[in-house]
Amino acid sequence: MLKARQPTPKDRLPAPPPFSRSIRHVVIIVKENHSFDNYFGKFPGADGDATLPPAPNPPSFDPPHTHEAWLQRATKAVRTQYSESELPAYFAYARQFTLCDRYFTEVAGPSTPNHLMLIAAASPLINNPHRTDPANLQPPFHLPSLPAALEQAGFDWRHYGGYAFNYVTGLRGHLVDAPSQQFAVDAAEGKLPAVSWVYAPEILHEPNPLSEHPPGNVTDGMNWTVEQVTAVVRGGLWPQTAIFITWDDWGGWIRPMLKRGWTARSFAMAPGWAASCSVRTRDAATFPGCCTRT
Numbered sequence: 349m350l351k352a353r354q355p356t357p358k359d360r361l362p363a364p365p366p367f368s369r370s371i372r373h374v375v376i377i378v379k380e381n382h383s384f385d386n387y388f389g390k391f392p393g394a395d396g397d398a399t400l401p402p403a404p405n406p407p408s409f410d411p412p413h414t415h416e417a418w419l420q421r422a423t424k425a426v427r428t429q430y431s432e433s434e435l436p437a438y439f440a441y442a443r444q445f446t447l448c449d450r451y452f453t454e455v456a457g458p459s460t461p462n463h464l465m466l467i468a469a470a471s472p473l474i475n476n477p478h479r480t481d482p483a484n485l486q487p488p489f490h491l492p493s494l495p496a497a498l499e500q501a502g503f504d505w506r507h508y509g510g511y512a513f514n515y516v517t518g519l520r521g522h523l524v525d526a527p528s529q530q531f532a533v534d535a536a537e538g539k540l541p542a543v544s545w546v547y548a549p550e551i552l553h554e555p556n557p558l559s560e561h562p563p564g565n566v567t568d569g570m571n572w573t574v575e576q577v578t579a580v581v582r583g584g585l586w587p588q589t590a591i592f593i594t595w596d597d598w599g600g601w602i603r604p605m606l607k608r609g610w611t612a613r614s615f616a617m618a619p620g621w622a623a624s625c626s627v628r629t630r631d632a633a634t635f636p637g638c639c640t641r642t
Contacts, residue, residue, distance in 0.1 A: 371618060373589040375535075377546045377576055378466065378510065379569060380459065380561035381413065381599030384449060387566075389429045391442055394449045400602065403428035407562035411600025415457035415474045418598070425602040434567050437574045441593070441617060448614040453597050462596045463512035466545070467519070468493040477515075487515035495519055498543055506540075509547030535579035540589075548572055562599070577617070590618035 386403065389396035403426075411417075411426045432439040441447075454471075455461035461471040468491040477487055493516050498505045509528035513519045524541070526534075528549040534540055548559035548569065560569035573593060580589055594614040 370588055371590050372542065373540045373580075373585055374543045375540070375546060375576075375580065375589060375591045376466065376544065377573055377591065377593045378463070379548065379573065379593065379595045380557070380559040380564075381410070381597060382560060382566070382595050383598045383601040383603045384451075385603050386426075386429050386599070386601035387435060387438065387595075388442065388447065388449065390431050391439060391447065391449075394442075394447060396449060397429075397602075400427050400429040403430050405430065405434050405567060406556065406565040410562040413458050413597060413600035414476075415455075417600055418456040421598075421602070425598075426600055427602040429601075430566055435570050437570050438593075445618070446616040448616065451594075451614045455597075457597065459596050460512060460515070463510070464489075464491070464515060466594075466596070467495065467512055468516055488517045488520055489515060490517050493519060495522075495524075495543075503543065504541040505543040505545075506534075507545040507547075509550060510545055511550065513545075532576055532579040534583075535576070535585065536583045538583035538585055540580075540583075540585060546576055560595070587619050590616070592616055 384394075385397045385400060388394055389400055390398045412424070417424065453462055454465040455474055457474045458476050460476040461473040464471040464473065470491050472485060472489055472491075477485060479486075495505050495507075495513075496518055504524075506524040506526055507513050508526045508531035513522065513525065528547055531544065531546045548557065550559070551557070555563065556568060557564040558569050558572040560566050577591060577593075580586055580591065592614060
């Protein structure tokens with residue numbers, strides 16, 4: 349069973365220095381299948397519901413989170429939540445930096461379409477692909493992509509894990525593909541590209557996925573995330589790095605903002621980015637610009 353090591357006081361991020369405009373590295377850490385209220389409904393001052401009953405850790409099952417489930421969310425979404433005792437590092441990040449409490453999942457469905465949104469700001473899918481789908485809904489897809497735009501602008505990039513890159517024709521078999529475990533190595537050596545997409549290890553039938561995908565233990569998944577952030581600090585890149593921690597979809601958990609959309613949750617972390625601001629951004633396609641600064 350996979351289990352990340354417990355964070356220690358040495359893993360705490362340094363106090364932010366005066367804001368520098370020389371951000372040279374962007375790190376996007378992608379976790380799985382939890383809504384805002386399921387994780388941060390109890391966070392002080394957030395736009396969330398703090399009244400939901402406790403959720404078991406690890407989750408007892410994987411809630412339905414297809415588009416069809418989303419259409420029935422008002423009556424069938426799971427109404428439970430975690431607290432700071434299970435997610436202490438995430439609550440600490442939220443206090444020190446920026447918590448996006450109105451950051452909406454782009455596609456009202458499961459993982460794959462939302463993974464594509466983080467890569468291409470577009471998705472032809474509203475559910476995960478299936479072998480019985482028509483040919484035009486079978487990957488790979490001819491989509492423009494953020495990695496291609498980065499290359500055209502002269503920036504390097506890399507993805508550490510993450511299956512959806514192979515669903516975009518222009519990115520299949522790209523030489524910058526690396527396993528999840530390589531990110532902490534590269535970060536600790538101070539050798540990150542301009543933009544990194546980072547995913548927890550995907551191991552078939554693993555009973556405790558560190559992605560936090562149910563039935564993964566959410567505390568173990570959080571500890572894995574802390575390891576990745578700490579590696580950036582150890583490698584000396586923190587003063588020049590912006591880190592976004594986000595979850596790919598709503599995961600079948602309740603969120604009361606039914607008429608406005610469905611919130612995932614996201615952190616924006618960089619030296620000098622405010623802890624006091626509350627982010628009001630519409631969707632995943634705009635989230636890299638959701639940060640405010642002091």
